[in-house]
Amino acid sequence: GDLLFGSANSQIATLVERQTRYVMLVKLDGKDSQTVVNALIKNARKLPQELYKSLTWDRGTEMHAHKKFTLATDIQVYFCDPQNPWQRGSNENTNGLLRQYMP
Numbered sequence: 001g002d003l004l005f006g007s008a009n010s011q012i013a014t015l016v017e018r019q020t021r022y023v024m025l026v027k028l029d030g031k032d033s034q035t036v037v038n039a040l041i042k043n044a045r046k047l048p049q050e051l052y053k054s055l056t057w058d059r060g061t062e063m064h065a066h067k068k069f070t071l072a073t074d075i076q077v078y079f080c081d082p083q084n085p086w087q088r089g090s091n092e093n094t095n096g097l098l099r100q101y102m103p
Contacts, residue, residue, distance in 0.1 A: 033064040041072045
């Protein structure tokens with residue numbers, strides 16, 4: 001998962017499932033940890049449990065409340081190492097495509 005920032009101070013969370021490449025975009029009202037986690041909890045519940053077993057996020061502060069997310073969804077959250085975006089390659093590639101087509 002990751003955050004993408006758009007124009008007019010807008011932001012979305014991007015989630016990419018590794019095997020099927022299913023992409024979920026979650027519109028956010030803010031980039032603080034509570035707003036991001038609450039939006040992810042709400043949207044993760046819409047998915048079949050088999051689709052999401054873990055979530056790998058970058059080291060941003062927006063997932064500071066990751067324990068709340070795990071308790072609410074039973075989805076484990078992992079963080080990639082600093083300065084290693086390749087550990088979330090599918091997500092980074094998807095973000096690049098989204099930036100290209102949805103500036």
